[in-house]
Amino acid sequence: MKFKNTKRNLQVLLGSTKVSSVPKIDVHVHYLPKAYREALLSSGEEKPDGFPTPEWNVDKHLKVMKHLGIATTMLSISSPHVNFGDDEAARILARKVNEDGAEVVKKYSDKFGLLASLPLPNVKGSIEEIEYALDILNVDGFTLPTNTRGVYLGNPCLDPVFEELNKRKAVAVLHPNKPSSIPEGVNEGLPVPAMEFLFDTTRTVINMILKGTLKHYPDIKFVIPHAGAFLAILADRLDPFLERIPVGKEKVNVDVYAELKGLYYDVAGFCLPRQLENLLQIVDASHLLYGSDYPYTPEFGSFALVALLEKTKLLTDKERRAIYYDNALKLFPRLDSNLL
Helix, strand or coil, X not given: CCCCCHHHHHHHHHCCCCCCCCCEEEEEEECCCHHHHHHHHHCCXXXXXXXXXXXXXXXXHHHHHHHHCEEEEEEECCCCCCCCCCHHHHHHHHHHHHHHHHHHHHHCCCCEEEEECCCCCCHHHHHHHHHHHHHCCCCCEEEEECEECCEECCCHHHHHHHHHHHHCCCEEEXXXXXXXXXXXXXXXXXXXXXXXXXXXXXXXXXXHHHCCHHHHCCCCEEEECHHHXXXXXXXXXXXXXXXXXXXCCECCCCCHHHHHHCCEEECCCCCCCCHHHHHCCCCCHHHXXXXXXXXXXXXXXXXXXXXXXXXXXXXXXXXXXXXXXXXXXHHCCCCCCCCC
16 A cells, blocks of 8 residues: 555554654665566566565655654665575675665765675675675675575584674674475465564574574674564573473583573564564563564555554663664664764
């Protein structure tokens, strides 16, 4: 549904609620440069994940930012990311979308930041792209799909990539991908993001915990999408399991709650009224970040999230300010602290 007067419709959603004047830093937001759109079409991904690919351009994005009170957005590529089965093509496409994103940032440095893509699971190519993205393009961080062609984060084959990210003290913002396999004959026709995205985010973070990725690379600042998916609920089940039952043949000595507390989480999606309350029982608001998920979440959906965040009694005004702005500024110090 398209609304002619977005500000007015936001006020309808909010009722008598006063909209915060604190500018937002959007850490979960996407761009679709020409090279990426062409790669989607040429790979047969006309409707990746069951959704038509949304339209996107800089001018419209800037208008949406103004309506939503967003000061800066950290652009990233969404699912299905850049690897369609050809590692060399993925390497070339990652470089191209990163350069395209860097051009947008160069032109609008106060409005956009960039989370660079990597040609995972190609280790050599990914390390080269980390170096190029940071040293030449001056990107703000990286976006990592939860799995690439069935290789999940936490897989030891990716350790050299995490070693480089850790050495650089990088910010790594995760984004769900279609799971490596989905059972046939169940929930067919349901778009992948509706349910499978949350499963895959949960799956890859738990894999990173079990394989020691989070512990071995403590200088990477990981951001988990969609308010942590099912992690807050699964933690209560997984923690006692690991206390008593080995994983495979080995006992895993890990405090699940402590591992989850060390992560950051964006609040994109439908985290209210219930999901956010569960997450806040594990982490406090200092580890939460605003995300609109535009343009995959349409303009109205992004406004609806703002309305819910403004009205919820789970957060104080100080905590809302932290989620909208302060917390992201700590992760991305390049951003202009004079925006307020």
